[in-house]
Amino acid sequence: MYYIGIDLGGTNIAAAIVTEEGKIIRKDSIPTLREREYSEILKDMANLCLRLMEEEGLETKDIHSIGIGSPGTADPQNGILLYANNLKFKNVPMRTEMQKYISVPVYLDNDANCAALGESVSGAARHYGDSVTVTLGTGVGGGIIVDGKIITGSFHGGGELGHHVIKMDGDRCNCGRLGCWEVYASATALIRDARVAAAKNPKSLLLTLVDGDIQKMNAKIPFDAAAQGDEIAQEVVAQYIRYLAVGMVNIINIFQPEAIVIGGGVSAQGENLLVPLREEIQRQIYGEDQLQTKLVTAELGNDAGIIGAAMLSKIYK
Amino acid sequence: MYYIGIDLGGTNIAAAIVTEEGKIIRKDSIPTLREREYSEILKDMANLCLRLMEEEGLETKDIHSIGIGSPGTADPQNGILLYANNLKFKNVPMRTEMQKYISVPVYLDNDANCAALGESVSGAARHYGDSVTVTLGTGVGGGIIVDGKIITGSFHGGGELGHHVIKMDGDRCNCGRLGCWEVYASATALIRDARVAAAKNPKSLLLTLVDGDIQKMNAKIPFDAAAQGDEIAQEVVAQYIRYLAVGMVNIINIFQPEAIVIGGGVSAQGENLLVPLREEIQRQIYGEDQLQTKLVTAELGNDAGIIGAAMLSKIYK
Numbered sequence: 104m105y106y107i108g109i110d111l112g113g114t115n116i117a118a119a120i121v122t123e124e125g126k127i128i129r130k131d132s133i134p135t136l137r138e139r140e141y142s143e144i145l146k147d148m149a150n151l152c153l154r155l156m157e158e159e160g161l162e163t164k165d166i167h168s169i170g171i172g173s174p175g176t177a178d179p180q181n182g183i184l185l186y187a188n189n190l191k192f193k194n195v196p197m198r199t200e201m202q203k204y205i206s207v208p209v210y211l212d213n214d215a216n217c218a219a220l221g222e223s224v225s226g227a228a229r230h231y232g233d234s235v236t237v238t239l240g241t242g243v244g245g246g247i248i249v250d251g252k253i254i255t256g257s258f259h260g261g262g263e264l265g266h267h268v269i270k271m272d273g274d275r276c277n278c279g280r281l282g283c284w285e286v287y288a289s290a291t292a293l294i295r296d297a298r299v300a301a302a303k304n305p306k307s308l309l310l311t312l313v314d315g316d317i318q319k320m321n322a323k324i325p326f327d328a329a330a331q332g333d334e335i336a337q338e339v340v341a342q343y344i345r346y347l348a349v350g351m352v353n354i355i356n357i358f359q360p361e362a363i364v365i366g367g368g369v370s371a372q373g374e375n376l377l378v379p380l381r382e383e384i385q386r387q388i389y390g391e392d393q394l395q396t397k398l399v400t401a402e403l404g405n406d407a408g409i410i411g412a413a414m415l416s417k418i419y420k
Numbered sequence: 421m422y423y424i425g426i427d428l429g430g431t432n433i434a435a436a437i438v439t440e441e442g443k444i445i446r447k448d449s450i451p452t453l454r455e456r457e458y459s460e461i462l463k464d465m466a467n468l469c470l471r472l473m474e475e476e477g478l479e480t481k482d483i484h485s486i487g488i489g490s491p492g493t494a495d496p497q498n499g500i501l502l503y504a505n506n507l508k509f510k511n512v513p514m515r516t517e518m519q520k521y522i523s524v525p526v527y528l529d530n531d532a533n534c535a536a537l538g539e540s541v542s543g544a545a546r547h548y549g550d551s552v553t554v555t556l557g558t559g560v561g562g563g564i565i566v567d568g569k570i571i572t573g574s575f576h577g578g579g580e581l582g583h584h585v586i587k588m589d590g591d592r593c594n595c596g597r598l599g600c601w602e603v604y605a606s607a608t609a610l611i612r613d614a615r616v617a618a619a620k621n622p623k624s625l626l627l628t629l630v631d632g633d634i635q636k637m638n639a640k641i642p643f644d645a646a647a648q649g650d651e652i653a654q655e656v657v658a659q660y661i662r663y664l665a666v667g668m669v670n671i672i673n674i675f676q677p678e679a680i681v682i683g684g685g686v687s688a689q690g691e692n693l694l695v696p697l698r699e700e701i702q703r704q705i706y707g708e709d710q711l712q713t714k715l716v717t718a719e720l721g722n723d724a725g726i727i728g729a730a731m732l733s734k735i736y737k
Contacts, residue, residue: 233574247674249571256676257550258712266706267670271587271663280669280704346588352597353584357564357674359573387597389583395575 104167105159107152108413110214110405111173113137113189116144117405118151120159121413125225127406129159141195149204168208170415171197172217172408176260179212179419185259210415214408216253216262218401219246220418221411222364226403231361235354236401237264239322240367242277243285243350247358252418265289269349284353287346290322290368293339297325300339308333322368326375341379348383355388355396366401373400421484422476424469425730427531427722428490430454430506433461434722435468437476438730442542444723446476458512466521485525487732488514489534489725493577496529496736502576527732531725533570533579535718536563537735538728539681543720548678552671553718554581556639556664557684559594560602564675569735582606586666601670604663607639607685610656614642617656625650639685643692658696665700672705672713683718690717 105128110117112135119130133151135144152169156162175187182198198209212220219236228234228248238244245264247254255261265285266278273282286292298317301309308328313319325343328336351363369376377398385394403410422445426435429452436447450468452461469486473479492504499515515526529537536553545551545565555561562581564571572578582602583595590599603609615634618626625645630636642660645653668680686693694715702711720727 231574249566250569252567254566254675256674257548257678258676260706261674261676263673266673267584268666269585269588271590271666273588278706349585349588356580356583357573357578358571359575359578361574389577389595 105161105165106167106413106416107155107169108217108409108411109148109152109169109171110217110408110412111135111148111171111190112214113174116148116151117409118148118155119406119409119413120155120161121410125221125410125414127410129155130406130409131155135190137190141190141192142200144190145197145200146204149201152205163206166205166207168210168416169201169205170210170212170217170412171201172212172214172412173197174214177211177213178259179210179255179415182209182211184211208416210412210419212253212412212415213255213262215244216246216255217409217411217415218244218366218403218407219248219364219411220253220414221403221407221409222366222401223248223251223411224414224417225410226407227364227399227401228362231397233358233360234362234364235264235358235360236364236366236407237351237354238367238401239288239347239365239369240290242291243289244367248360249358264350264354267350267353269346269353284346284350288343288350292346293322293325293343293369294320296343297336297339300335304335307335309336309339323371326372330375344376344379344383348380348387351380351384351398352387355384355394360396362397362399364399364401366407370400376400422478422482423484423730423733424472424486425534425726425728426465426469426486426488427534427725427729428452428465428488428507429531430491433465433468434726435465435472436723436726436730437472437478438727442538442727442731444727446472447723447726448472452507454507458507458509459517461507462514462517463521466518469522480523483522483524485527485733486518486522487527487529487534487729488518489529489531489729490514491531494528494530495576496527496572496732499526499528501528525733527729527736529570529729529732530572530579532561533563533572534726534728534732535561535683535720535724536565536681536728537570537731538720538724538726539683539718540565540568540728541731541734542727543724544681544716544718545679548714550675550677551679551681552581552675552677553681553683553724554668554671555684555718556605556682556686557607559608560606560667561684566675581667581671584667584670586663586670601663601667605660605667609663610639610642610660610686611637613660614653614656617652621652624652626653626656640688643689647692661693661696661700665697665704668697668701668715669704672701672711677713679714679716681716681718683724687717
């Protein structure tokens with residue numbers, strides 16, 4: 104049997120045929136054209152699945168199930184997308200719509216949760232039990248896997264690790280709160296802080312590496328400048344890691360997962376990020392305890408969401 | 421069938437015979453005398469169980485299982501108390517020791533987790549699905565119930581909601597970190613803040629109600645003085661509720677439980693605490709969302725841990 108995973112994004116819809124073991128064997132994507140009616144978008148999604156099946160020589164009877172990872176808040180039990188701001192979807196019956204075109208079981212969950220499940224099943228956390236995936240990108244996304252299941256809460260909107268306050272009365276978050284982890288630990292935050300430091304310290308390598316234009320700053324440059332010995336950049340990175348560590352230790356004290364998987368742009372730094380992060384975390388955990396949770400970087404990249412979506416049937420059977 | 425629950429404390433050992441529905445039908449307690457060898461303490465525990473059984477006319481075949489709630493870190497799968505600081509227990513084989521005296525299945529978990537399970541099964545959260553119990557006492561204890569199971573993490577020490585940082589670089593916590601929720605939201609914190617305010621404002625009712633002796637301050641007085649219109653006390657209470665709410669919204673954004681159960685001394689304030697707390701939480705949750713999580717006070721008091729311990733067999737079968 105094969106599984107189909109779909110990653111419904113604001114720009115593109117990616118879908119893939121996935122094996123029992125969570126390996127992608129055929130993948131393609133189409134534009135979402137998100138201004139359309141949901142029925143049009145879902146028809147395209149179904150047709151993309153049918154085309155992939157045909158290309159692979161598969162029939163409906165060969166497909167165990169389809170899983171959809173979507174932005175926003177999903178009700179997995181009923182297959183309804185309750186709310187997705189950037190798609191302007193509200194209470195969309197995803198399962199029913201898809202089953203108009205393909206008669207297989209259809210599952211649904213939030214995209215960040217699917218990515219966490221993907222890393223857990225066949226990515227960086229595949230050899231570990233409980234895992235938490237934290238994505239450091241525009242915001243801080245999260246997905247929590249306990250006993251093989253996704254923690255989403257009784258109202259399907261949980262798992263929002265980026266929106267836990269680590270600095271009460273701190274800076275304003277997009278969510279309305281003050282001092283959320285996301286305000287300090289996202290790639291956006293690192294870039295913002297690096298820009299401020301570069302503007303204040305024109306002799307810093309931070310400014311050299313963006314050719315004097317702080318608009319060109321990205322999440323890699325502070326690490327590059329720090330590695331080349333630039334003290335201003337080292338301070339920016341050290342402060343960023345301190346913020347990151349506070350939230351990570353909160354996660355550890357609450358979940359004690361066997362692994363924390365770090366994804367998103369910043370995770371490209373690999374051990375440059377993980378080595379000082381582990382040190383800072385070690386300083387903050389209880390007494391003389393040795394840090395038991397493994398910190399690893401994500402392995403599946405953008406495929407994590409597709410693979411996790413394909414595996415949803417394993418947790419919502 | 422009947423269940424036995426044991427609450428192993430640093431001062432007393434309480435045990436009870438509990439029905440299938442989580443009702444206590446016979447209870448008693450003995451001193452722990454914690455300086456003794458663990459084998460002595462466990463022998464007394466077993467004898468207390470045997471005596472309760474005899475008094476109730478029950479035989480071993482009538483007892484489904486025994487559950488033990490203990491301070492510290494427990495390995496429930498193997499029935500081993502890994503570490504309990506105030507008992508000086510380290511890697512104590514609780515199950516094996518108990519079974520020397522009574523031949524029934526023996527289960528074990530942390531006492532705060534047992535209390536959360538007790539409230540979930542037959543206390544304040546019995547009509548709800550996922551629940552989080554937060555105990556506001558000397559510290560801030562927590563227990564997280566998802567899908568009827570306790571979240572303790574891969575290394576059995578999770579669920580430590582009191583030790584998540586809400587105020588980075590804030591005041592030092594006993595755990596070593598800076599700015600843990602416990603530092604601001606425990607009954608201890610409220611009493612400390614009320615003492616400071618009373619000392620600074622000698623005309624405040626806060627000082628009158630302790631007869632001019634701030635050592636007599638407790639967690640009830642700030643609420644009493646606030647209710648009588650004392651502005652200083654109202655400020656103390658409002659600030660305390662703000663601290664409390666930050667952690668509560670963090671819990672809601674991560675777990676979205678159907679209910680949060682508040683226990684410990686401060687919970688005696690009931691709606692005096694809950695009404696302003698709900699308002700502050702409502703202000704902090706996403707956009708225009710209505711707060712869905714119910715906030716309720718604990719119902720089982722000290723029995724929660726015993727009842728939860730008795731019910732451990734239901735989750736670790």
